[in-house]
Amino acid sequence: MERVLDPSVLPSRRETGLSLGAAFAVMLAVFVVGPFVLYPVFLMKALCFALFACAFNLLIGYVGLASFGHAMFFGWASYVAAYAAKSWGWPPELAIIAATAAAAVLGLVAGGLAIRRQGIYFAMITLALSQMMYFYALQAKFTGGEDGIQGVPRGHLFGLFDLSREMTMYVFVLVVVLAGFLLIYRIINSPFGEVLKAIRENEQRAISLGYNTERYKLVAFVLSATLAGLAGSLNALVFQLASLTDVHWTMSGDVLLMTLLGGLGTVFGPVVGAFVVIGMQNYLAPFGQWVLVIQGTIFVVCVLVFRRGIVGELAHALRVRL
Amino acid sequence: MFEIFGIPSQALFGQLLLGLINGSFYALLSLGLAVIFGMLNIINFTHGAQYMMGAFAAYLLLHHIGIGYWQALVVAPIVVGATGVVIERLFLQHLRKLDPLYGLLLTFGLGLVIEGLFRNYYGSSGLPYQVPQALQGGRNLGFMFLPNYRAWVIVLSFSVCFATWFAIERTRLGSYLRAATENPVLVRAFGINVPRMVTLTYGFGVGLAALAGVMAAPIYNVSPQMGSDLIIVVFAVVVIGGMGSIMGAILTGFALGIVEGLTKVFYPEASNTVIFVIMAIVLLIRPAGLFGRSA
Numbered sequence: 001m002e003r004v005l006d007p008s009v010l011p012s013r014r015e016t017g018l019s020l021g022a023a024f025a026v027m028l029a030v031f032v033v034g035p036f037v038l039y040p041v042f043l044m045k046a047l048c049f050a051l052f053a054c055a056f057n058l059l060i061g062y063v064g065l066a067s068f069g070h071a072m073f074f075g076w077a078s079y080v081a082a083y084a085a086k087s088w089g090w091p092p093e094l095a096i097i098a099a100t101a102a103a104a105v106l107g108l109v110a111g112g113l114a115i116r117r118q119g120i121y122f123a124m125i126t127l128a129l130s131q132m133m134y135f136y137a138l139q140a141k142f143t144g145g146e147d148g149i150q151g152v153p154r155g156h157l158f159g160l161f162d163l164s165r166e167m168t169m170y171v172f173v174l175v176v177v178l179a180g181f182l183l184i185y186r187i188i189n190s191p192f193g194e195v196l197k198a199i200r201e202n203e204q205r206a207i208s209l210g211y212n213t214e215r216y217k218l219v220a221f222v223l224s225a226t227l228a229g230l231a232g233s234l235n236a237l238v239f240q241l242a243s244l245t246d247v248h249w250t251m252s253g254d255v256l257l258m259t260l261l262g263g264l265g266t267v268f269g270p271v272v273g274a275f276v277v278i279g280m281q282n283y284l285a286p287f288g289q290w291v292l293v294i295q296g297t298i299f300v301v302c303v304l305v306f307r308r309g310i311v312g313e314l315a316h317a318l319r320v321r322l
Numbered sequence: 323m324f325e326i327f328g329i330p331s332q333a334l335f336g337q338l339l340l341g342l343i344n345g346s347f348y349a350l351l352s353l354g355l356a357v358i359f360g361m362l363n364i365i366n367f368t369h370g371a372q373y374m375m376g377a378f379a380a381y382l383l384l385h386h387i388g389i390g391y392w393q394a395l396v397v398a399p400i401v402v403g404a405t406g407v408v409i410e411r412l413f414l415q416h417l418r419k420l421d422p423l424y425g426l427l428l429t430f431g432l433g434l435v436i437e438g439l440f441r442n443y444y445g446s447s448g449l450p451y452q453v454p455q456a457l458q459g460g461r462n463l464g465f466m467f468l469p470n471y472r473a474w475v476i477v478l479s480f481s482v483c484f485a486t487w488f489a490i491e492r493t494r495l496g497s498y499l500r501a502a503t504e505n506p507v508l509v510r511a512f513g514i515n516v517p518r519m520v521t522l523t524y525g526f527g528v529g530l531a532a533l534a535g536v537m538a539a540p541i542y543n544v545s546p547q548m549g550s551d552l553i554i555v556v557f558a559v560v561v562i563g564g565m566g567s568i569m570g571a572i573l574t575g576f577a578l579g580i581v582e583g584l585t586k587v588f589y590p591e592a593s594n595t596v597i598f599v600i601m602a603i604v605l606l607i608r609p610a611g612l613f614g615r616s617a
Contacts, residue, residue, distance in 0.1 A: 060423075064421075064423070066423050066426060066427075068430075113602055113605045113606070114605075116605050116606075116609040117561070117605065117609060117610075119422060120359075120364070120365045120422055120423075120426060121561055123365065123426055124365060124557035124558070124560060124561050125561055125601070125605065127554055127557055128554060128555075128557050128558040128561065128598050128601055129598065129601075129602070131551075131554045131555075131558075131598065132595045132598035132599070135594040135595045135598075136595065138594075139591060139594075249550075249554065253430065253434065256427070256430075260427060288442065289438045289439075289441040289442040290438065290442065291438070292434050292435075292437060292438030292441065293434070293435050293438035293439055293442070294438075295431075295434055295438075296431040296432060296433070296434030296435030296436075296437075296438060297431070297435055298431070299427055299428065299430060299431020299432075299434065300413065300428055300431045300432060300435070302427070302431075303417070303424045303427050303428040303431065304413065304416065304428070307420075307424070
């Protein structure tokens with residue numbers, strides 16, 4: 001992976017704290033003002049995908065593992081949450097916890113298999129496993145096949161807050177997404193996160209230093225899958241729907257695009273990328289298949305001339321970490 | 323009519339034949355991927371789109387210029403292979419010094435662009451392509467009915483795979499190629515134009531995908547998304563076989579097609595996923611793949 005920052009211009013710790021704090025304040029302000037300016041459902045969707053992309057970035061940006069199968073965690077968690085909330089009548093908090101746990105288990109199995117091969121094989125294995133889970137979703141009874149699970153009740157959070165009210169739901173989604181965001185920030189700045197970055201830079205060296213890199217990679221994979229599942233279960237409650245779209249490989253492509261466009265291995269990049277891509281899909285929807293062409297073009301342009309991504313370029317220009 | 327394991331022989335051999343057909347495509351496509359990977363060290367995620375372009379090339383040649391199947395078998399791979407050469411010159415050559423991840427992302431994006439463009443102009447419903455006159459009909463083998471075209475696909479795929487294997491493993495040009503895979507710098511020092519070889523290799527791999535597309539056109543409908551689902555299965559095939567050996571890629575392709583066909587007979591619900599399950603099992607017991615060298 002290309003290094004995002006040149007060590008010679010690495011900002012001091014205090015500067016880093018300042019720039020990150022300022023960026024976080026800006027982001028928070030946008031999220032607070034947002035629902036008064038834009039459709040709350042659109043914002044909630046973007047928030048869910050921001051969390052999804054941050055979870056994805058944990059793996060690709062900080063461990064250097066490119067998964068092409070993250071749709072399986074997002075999509076299957078949304079199925080579990082939708083089923084628990086609708087058919088079992090579980091309250092939203094329990095449905096989300098169950099779905100997130102399911103994603104963690106799936107992550108453990110898929111990750112355990114995928115990390116047995118390195119590099120590009122990893123991408124192919126995750127893609128293949130995710131396609132397998134897509135077919136299970138297509139065939140299984142409880143997913144509702146082509147129809148998906150529709151009309152999922154949002155319910156009352158802790159029996160108190162009525163989530164069918166748009167603003168209440170928005171606040172709930174915002175709180176969960178911010179919690180996930182801060183958790184990921186905490187992880188990448190922990191000693192564990194430092195080891196992950198060491199594996200990204202040079203796995204052989206990390207092994208020679210005595211780290212069991214396979215185990216680190218597996219834990220990172222499971223964390224990423226779990227948080228992707230959290231995002232998926234939230235998304236299912238927002239739209240009151242779990243469908244095949246969420247488990248299809250194009251979803252894995254979308255989250256990859258968000259992360260790449262925002263900036264691989266940056267803190268805020270995936271959030272920005274998610275908002276840009278979701279916004280684009282929203283406003284370009286009338287143009288049909290051109291969306292696919294435009295997304296593909298963005299991939300190509302990003303790889304050729306824009307590898308740092310939006311936030312990465314900004315950080316580079318301002319010589320700060322973002 | 324007789325029965326094997328309680329399955330009528332017609333059904334069993336029919337599915338075996340279908341499996342062999344699928345296997346032909348798996349083999350051709352995974353062969354192309356392996357050839358490209360060997361020289362460029364990238365996984366060509368555009369491969370599915372290029373297979374689709376081959377089928378469309380055949381369709382367009384027939385309907386706009388009146389060029390039939392037999393000529394298309396030669397023309398389409400050359401045309402699509404040429405677009406591959408352009409892609410390599412325009413994009414891929416700039417990625418050689420970067421993490422292989424970027425090659426993956428770029429080819430993935432290109433695949434989206436190509437699929438999106440075709441969907442835009444031709445919609446998502448399939449377009450029919452006639453089986454060529456000479457191969458219509460079929461023959462009764464006594465235990466099953468064998469359509470001529472399907473027999474032709476299997477024979478052609480087998481021959482092309484074998485010829486490619488022979489060219490790479492047994493000829494002088496192939497030895498340059500293998501040497502350049504091992505140590506491009508040294509081979510360049512001997513006066514061989516390695517960058518041109520890399521470009522042509524990519525074009526050749528893409529041409530193989532396009533050839534598979536032309537062969538597939540009369541069997542499946544020609545549609546923009548015909549490649550994307552197939553290529554994911556081919557990736558699983560590649561993981562199972564390992565990309566260390568050309569013959570490995572070919573054998574795994576055919577074998578898995580047959581396994582898939584048999585699954586359709588004995589446990590149809592699993593036929594979509596059996597290759598992925600096999601991939602998971604192979605990863606557990608032989609992580610490097612059946613024919614792979616451990617990295």
